[in-house]
Amino acid sequence: MNSLLSTVRRTGFLILVGALLIILVAMGIIYLQQGAKQGDLEEQSAKLSLVVAKPLPDAKELKAKYDEVNQALAPLDVPAALEMIVGIAHDSGIDTTAGSGKLTIPPPAKPKAQKVGEGSYQVLSLNSVKVLGDYDSVVAFISAIDSGNTPETKTMVLKRLDIRQAQVARGKQQAEPETVAILDLDLYMKAK
Numbered sequence: 001m002n003s004l005l006s007t008v009r010r011t012g013f014l015i016l017v018g019a020l021l022i023i024l025v026a027m028g029i030i031y032l033q034q035g036a037k038q039g040d041l042e043e044q045s046a047k048l049s050l051v052v053a054k055p056l057p058d059a060k061e062l063k064a065k066y067d068e069v070n071q072a073l074a075p076l077d078v079p080a081a082l083e084m085i086v087g088i089a090h091d092s093g094i095d096t097t098a099g100s101g102k103l104t105i106p107p108p109a110k111p112k113a114q115k116v117g118e119g120s121y122q123v124l125s126l127n128s129v130k131v132l133g134d135y136d137s138v139v140a141f142i143s144a145i146d147s148g149n150t151p152e153t154k155t156m157v158l159k160r161l162d163i164r165q166a167q168v169a170r171g172k173q174q175a176e177p178e179t180v181a182i183l184d185l186d187l188y189m190k191a192k
Contacts, residue, residue: 093137104130160184
């Protein structure tokens with residue numbers, strides 16, 4: 001009986017030690033996984049603190065920006081939109097005088113309705129607008145159209161651009177290298 005009792009004690013002790021080892025190994029695995037998770041959480045926390053650290057804009061400033069965007073989205077008729085493009089070209093150094101052939105805007109189609117996100121807009125598509133001039137003037141025109149820095153260009157989207165160098169002969173004069181850009185752009189307006 002003593003030998004049976006001592007065998008049960010040894011077996012019970014081994015079972016108890018085995019169970020404790022299994023628990024300790026499981027806890028060790030969980031502990032090792034926590035380091036990786038903690039690193040991810042610290043990284044997320046650092047990114048979030050950068051966002052939270054930025055001061056919120058003033059309500060008056062937000063209202064001013066909102067009003068500016070609404071003004072830029074005001075409906076335009078086609079002649080006014082074309083005048084705006086011609087004005088940007090002139091300000092960029094493109095010769096916009098009649099007959100110069102430096103700025104060609106094919107007649108656009110009527111504005112079409114388009115839904116973007118939650119809003120409905122009128123989109124005036126100007127396709128195959130051709131600009132001809134020296135490199136700096138043409139690039140200045142494209143930059144002005146695409147920058148969105150002015151209220152007129154905030155709602156313009158440059159869809160396609162083809163730019164190249166060409167030899168242009170004017171009458172009996174020798175051909176001069178000029179930059180030719182052909183672009184498609186959309187002008188967004190609030191729906192009427």
